[in-house]
Amino acid sequence: MPPRSTTKVIKPAPRPEKDSLIIEHICLLKILRGKDAGTILELGEETVAAGRSEYCDLFIDDPSASRQHFEVGGQYGMHVLTDLDSTNGTMVNGVRVAECRLSNGDIVTVGATEIGFFEQKKVRAPRAKTPPRPPGGIH
Amino acid sequence: MRVKFWGTRGSIPTPGRTTEKYGGNTSCVEVTHGGRRVILDGGTGIRELGIRMAGEEPSEVVILFSHCHWDHIQGLPFFVPFFKKGFRFRIAAPPHLSRRIKAILGKQMASEVFPVDFADLGSDISFKEMPASGVKVGPFRIRHFALNHPGGSAGYRIEAGGTSLVYATDHEFAPQDDPRTFDAFVRHLKGAHLYIADGQYVEKEYAERHGWGHSTVEHVVAAAKAARVLRLAVTHHDPMHDDPALTGFEHDAMKQHPGLEIFFAREGIAVEVRDTLRP
Numbered sequence: 001m002p003p004r005s006t007t008k009v010i011k012p013a014p015r016p017e018k019d020s021l022i023i024e025h026i027c028l029l030k031i032l033r034g035k036d037a038g039t040i041l042e043l044g045e046e047t048v049a050a051g052r053s054e055y056c057d058l059f060i061d062d063p064s065a066s067r068q069h070f071e072v073g074g075q076y077g078m079h080v081l082t083d084l085d086s087t088n089g090t091m092v093n094g095v096r097v098a099e100c101r102l103s104n105g106d107i108v109t110v111g112a113t114e115i116g117f118f119e120q121k122k123v124r125a126p127r128a129k130t131p132p133r134p135p136g137g138i139h
Numbered sequence: 140m141r142v143k144f145w146g147t148r149g150s151i152p153t154p155g156r157t158t159e160k161y162g163g164n165t166s167c168v169e170v171t172h173g174g175r176r177v178i179l180d181g182g183t184g185i186r187e188l189g190i191r192m193a194g195e196e197p198s199e200v201v202i203l204f205s206h207c208h209w210d211h212i213q214g215l216p217f218f219v220p221f222f223k224k225g226f227r228f229r230i231a232a233p234p235h236l237s238r239r240i241k242a243i244l245g246k247q248m249a250s251e252v253f254p255v256d257f258a259d260l261g262s263d264i265s266f267k268e269m270p271a272s273g274v275k276v277g278p279f280r281i282r283h284f285a286l287n288h289p290g291g292s293a294g295y296r297i298e299a300g301g302t303s304l305v306y307a308t309d310h311e312f313a314p315q316d317d318p319r320t321f322d323a324f325v326r327h328l329k330g331a332h333l334y335i336a337d338g339q340y341v342e343k344e345y346a347e348r349h350g351w352g353h354s355t356v357e358h359v360v361a362a363a364k365a366a367r368v369l370r371l372a373v374t375h376h377d378p379m380h381d382d383p384a385l386t387g388f389e390h391d392a393m394k395q396h397p398g399l400e401i402f403f404a405r406e407g408i409a410v411e412v413r414d415t416l417r418p
């Protein structure tokens with residue numbers, strides 16, 4: 001008779017129901033080098049501007065930056081960077097661009113300031129559902 | 140001049156998550172200057188350009204084809220401005236191509252394979268043979284030259300606003316032992332501010348791809364250096380090269396050739412052609 005297995009079966013702890021969690025893709029710009037390093041701007045649907053003007057969504061405190069330096073907007077489900085005719089140019093991964101669809105890990109350089117574009121997954125619980133309405137109409 | 144890449148893939152479209160950084164659409168490049176536009180090739184990338192153009196006032200546009208392999212014409216049946224009244228397209232091509240191009244584009248829209256006949260398109264499309272001396276269209280001075288590719292391919296040198304670019308795909312630097320072909324190519328490339336090149340392969344793959352009509356990154360870097368071009372944009376990416384592979388090749392090329400400004404073209408990237416290096 002074969003020896004009895006001593007393997008223990010460990011049952012997983014009960015997990016929250018699968019569909020009760022939502023995976024969101026978050027895109028963000030993060031200042032990696034320069035003044036205000038560590039600053040993060042989460043990107044949504046709206047177009048955001050970056051530059052040396054305090055009215056910009058992402059303030060770049062760098063003498064080489066133009067007041068309105070570049071903007072990032074959504075297009076076809078991607079984030080597109082457009083240089084706003086800045087004096088000193090916008091570089092993406094070392095290439096001076098007029099326009100560029102951003103991809104995870106891209107480094108945007110403005111003067112001595114480096115800004116990373118990152119795509120992250122965020123898991124969150126769903127927002128409270130609206131309770132089902134009582135059936136109306138025909139009774 | 141502003142150059143925008145709408146399609147950067149060679150051979151066949153490669154949609155999907157592993158190619159979204161450099162793009163999956165086939166060859167199409169847009170050149171604009173002073174409100175005028177030249178389109179280089181009509182691979183599947185031209186579809187999105189067409190969507191953009193359809194929202195603008197109709198205009199007169201020049202289209203240049205390198206050659207008529209699928210990856211350079213396949214987007215045309217889905218190019219919305221072709222269907223719209225008011226748009227005028229001037230298709231200029233070197234003699235050997237000019238004589239065949241209309242028939243080839245027509246065949247691509249034959250009733251067996253496409254519901255709309257080329258002759259029924261709403262825009263005004265005309266074909267013109269481009270003489271060896273080139274043509275002047277609006278602000279653009281355009282010249283063509285022959286490339287080495289199965290069935291032939293044409294390269295174009297475009298000058299406007301004091302800057303110049305060369306679009307040269309699909310091309311193989313062969314025969315390797317004949318310096319004349321290399322030198323002839325370099326003459327057309329001389330001093331270009333932007334060289335848009337076919338860098339489909341890297342050196343280690345090339346041994347098994349002789350005669351396929353494409354270059355390696357190493358070949359085009361050598362030509363760029365010999366011709367003293369300012370910036371090199373590598374395109375016509377191999378369908379077997381995913382984003383991590385291309386990112387690696389791009390980093391290697393940038394690292395190995397610091398004196399040359401190199402980038403691998405990505406779908407949607409636009410650059411200004413400048414006569415000086417970095418800001």
Ligand SMILES: [Zn+2]
Pocket residue numbers: 149150166208210211309375
């Ligand atoms: Zn091709």
Ligand SMILES: [Zn+2]
Pocket residue numbers: 206208288309352
């Ligand atoms: Zn070809």
